[in-house]
Amino acid sequence: MGLTSDEVKAIINALGRNPTKAEWLVFEAEWSEHCSYKSSKAWIRQLPSKSPLVVRGPGLDAPIIRVNNVAITFKIESHNHPSAVDPYDGAATGVGGIVRDILTTGLRPIALLDNLHLGDLNNQRSLWLSRNIVKGISDYGNRIGVPVVGGETWFDESFNNNPIVLVTCVGVGDFNRVVWGEGKVGDLVLVIGNDTGRDGMLGSSFASRELGNNDDVGSVQVGNPLLEKLLIDALIELNEKGLVKAIKDVGGGGLATALSELAHQLGLGIEVDLTNIRLRDELEPEEILISESQERMVIVVDPNMLSEVEAVLRKFELGFDLVGRLTGDGRFTAYYRGVRLIDLPLNLITSPPEPIRNYTEPDYLMKLSKIPPLPNVKFNEALVKVVSSPNIASKEVIYTQYDHEVGVRTVIKPGRAGATVLRLLEDDGGGGKLGIAIKADSNPRYSYLNPFTGAANSLAKAYRNVASVGAKPIAAVDSINVGNPEKPDRYWYFVKSVEGLTWMGNSLGIPFVGGKVSFYNEDSVTGASIKPVVAVAVLGIISDYTKVVEGGLTGGWLVVIGETEPELGGSEFLHVVHGLVAGDPPKPKPLDEKKRAGLIMRLINDGLTRSVMDVGVGGLAVTLIKMAVMGNVGFTVDLSKAPLTQGLSDPVTVAFSETNARYVIETSNLREAVGIISASGVPYGVLGESRGRMVQFKLGSLELASISVDDLININNSLRGVL
Structure with missing residues (x-):
């Protein structure tokens, strides 16, 4: 079930019994590399994450940076395995997922960037993947009204079958309207947005192993951008009216992880009835739990505000399910048609064992050290x-497929400078000309030859890009994409990349406020691994966007x-x-x-x-x-x-x-x-x-x-x- 024998033993010993089928699936989802970061937590904790502007750093769905009265958030996410199997839907739902991460803060998503690492365009499969990845991003981003304003595209044959698809989203809003995430015993829990189907079953587990010949397209989520647009507008209005206390994206692991992580973050417990979930396919209760159907969010509301919340959701014709309530027992309890399927302590669900992995430099690098x-x-x-x-x-053939001007914030457009510049239309408390610049960079060739240097240079390059338009770099997010962490020479690339980012971040005074680690980016049939991708997006602040060049x-x-x-x-x-x-x-x-x-x-x-x-x-x-x-x-x-x-x-x-x-x-x-x-x-x-x-x-x-x-x-x- 995606768990190691040691993990199975640890679960049984902790519970004093064998879990139910539904409980095993909760552990498989939450203890996957994709959701738990069990092989990377110990290392990424070393990254610098604090500065006077960082109000909330890494650890939740999205960070918060404060500049005057404006709250800014940005996050990077990968959707690699899904894009390798179903490039159109895989890339499209990568956009949808990162937008929903931003929505958990209550802020409005205003811009997207895509960093694509694609294969040799003379390879027919690679060309097919590339074309459909670009189209998936274009169609989804254009339809939700969030402009794709920048990015980077890198070509290398190591990505022929394993493309690396990264999407960054930026959100802004009034600092006083940030949804920090709070709740009390008795508060109601709703699932809003899409109904639940069979797509994306255990996608988190799928993303936590090597790709093979028998990978099922059913592991890939299918998006509905028009529904996501309604979800954006509804959540913004709910927040503006003060009707929502906490928001959680239903992403990797489905409701199994969304519900348990939400309750754990609030320091409470949760009790839900899966019978109340709207379905578009006939599903077993366990399948309801782990489906990763898109365009769904979990919200926490005061019982006294329920009628007002329902009125807003009906206004936007959004479906919603009242699935449960918050409790004070620190447990995740779930029922289906009166039968209790899950009764687990949240601390156990969210605290998988962190394996100690060996790492060693690959032998072949010695031969490549000299020109x-x-x-x-x-x-x-x-x-x-x-x-x-x-x-x-020129990547004009790519970025011209994206609507980069919707929202009328784009000051410097794609292809016109090293970084994209956006105006912030909100009252910033400082004259109204506040702007931001953002750019994400990576160089897989550098990281392949020297992961410490490659990672440090990714941050340096994005830092220079932002400075080159006149912005002051203030924060970064990173995405580290490597091979199988169970192989010491693959894990070495990850460890040295983190060390390079840590050193460079401390040296430049740039905090990492969030990030993503993606392992298992290799082919289980051929054993071929990608060149490591260490992408860094840097955010900069501009006090007067009219002066940018x-x-x-x-x-x-x-x-x-x-x-x-x-x-x-x-x-x-x-x-x-x-x-x-x-x-x-x-x-x-x-x-x-x-x-x-x-x-x-x-x-x-x-x-x-x-x-x-x-x-x-x-x-x-x-x-x-x-x-x-x-x-x-x-x-x-x-x-x-x-x-x-x-x-x-x-x-x-x-x-x-x-x-x-x-x-x-x-x-x-x-x-x-x-x-x-x-x-x-x-x-x-x-x-x-x-x-x-x-x-x-x-x-x-x-x-x-x-x-x-x-x-x-x-x-x-x-x-x-x-x-």
């Missing part, structure tokens, strides 16, 4: 190959901030041009990241930048080309003007090194901008100017490459017609 001698390559040929790589190419060139001087080092390990250049995944990824630079992000924010706030982008995958050359394509403006730059570490002169390395803590700014006030940069002590170089319709790279008087902006746009659109 072999590389043959010479022409600069212009390397440039075209890197720019046309799927990981570098985009990334497209407009015409001005180009200045690179930060020195370039010979760091081609794990680079896109090495992979695309030489077919290698080797070397050590760029070393993290937390002190430099903090100092240079502060400098960028000052330059933007002082109005001294026309455009800004951080340097990331593909290096300095790709950053400049992205800026040219965004702005439809060319440039002439001299790579010898970039600040370089001693002895570095190879133009290919200068162009494609992925050294951290660097930015490119465009300014029309070079003298004043350079004066501020010089005074900061940060290395910089004036590369040249942006103008015209040609892109030129030079090394002193030597021309390295010259290509028209129009040709670059065509090269950069290599995914068009594919996805």
Whole structure:
């Protein structure tokens, strides 16, 4: 039943009897990796999670951050196994689930981001998965009225059969209207929204094992976005009227976990009658308990307010079931047609044993630690190959399928800068121009070669993205996706990733307010595991969103901030041009990241930048080309003007090194901008100017490459017609 022999013994010993069938299913759901985090709790507790702005950190469905009178919440979730079996419904219900996590706070969901890690598009199954994943996200997000405003897409053959589908949601509202979650003995428990069917049976258990040839599509939930839209509006109105005391999403594990976790969080007990649950299929009582049918929420209400609650739900034509009440006995008790099916202590349900797992570095990494001698390559040929790589190419073909403007909050739209910027229309108590920036990043190649460095760099990259639009990074959420934790070399990737995030978070002063761990992302038939995905979404605050800048060139001087080092390990250049995944990824630079992000924010706030982008995958050359394509403006730059570490002169390395803590700014006030940069002590170089319709790279008087902006746009659109 998905439980180990030791877990079975622990349950029987604790109860002093054999559980009923329904009770076994409660334990299977709640003690799964997906719900319990039993193999990861001990490690993720190390992550920094506190700051003056964090009112509620990790541990519940969604955190709370306070800025002036505005409450902000954001959460990241994975839906990997479902998307591998049924990509359309798997990805769509990933959107629905993360939105409902946000709704548990009583705040309104205002934005979605999707981080997709897809396989080789020349592989027909991978292409089918990719197209349907994008369509599932598009259809669900567009229909619920929550814009998909950003994200990232990464392609690698290790995701051919095991795509990693991550969705982040942001919610905002009046801090005084946050639903903190409270209740007392006698309060009523309702299940609202969808009726219960056969879809998603024990999806939490399905997500807590390796994929195989016999995986059942019935483990995947089927979404109803139009019903979710009604659920959003109804919960917001219930909260505005003060009619709801606690809200819980019915997600992984179904009612088995939702009801038990809710009562445990309230420090109470719960008694329910499953006979009262509305069904759309003929189900056994145990199936009612573990169904993961979507668009359902559990709410707690005062008995004296029940008629008003029912009136709101009927207004939105939402079904609801009065299933039980809160008790003071600390137990989960459930009946069906007068028969008691469950009588369990909540402390036992929610406290699975935490296994001590061994971990060891994989042997193969030693062979990959050094980059072999590389043959010479022409600069212009390397440039075209890197720019046309799927990981570098424009993702316009994806994000144009999403409605990113519904809600009229989007200040910087997808594809226009390193991060998305949203205005907060609520009264923020500070002048009304408060905005937020958000971006999520990962680099599976870095994490494969060095998980500590890869995780640290994921945070650093998202941190730079947010700073590059003029926002101050204030919080992060993470999603760690690896293979089978029972295998020491797979579990090693998880442990080192957490250590990297912990170190970088402490160094940057960024709290992790939530996250997700997804294990078993591998094929039980072939034994193939994914490259580890450590995605980090960073939230930033902008005091005046009218001052933010985009990334497209407009015409001005180009200045690179930060020195370039010979760091081609794990680079896109090495992979695309030489077919290698080797070397050590760029070393993290937390002190430099903090100092240079502060400098960028000052330059933007002082109005001294026309455009800004951080340097990331593909290096300095790709950053400049992205800026040219965004702005439809060319440039002439001299790579010898970039600040370089001693002895570095190879133009290919200068162009494609992925050294951290660097930015490119465009300014029309070079003298004043350079004066501020010089005074900061940060290395910089004036590369040249942006103008015209040609892109030129030079090394002193030597021309390295010259290509028209129009040709670059065509090269950069290599995914068009594919996805």
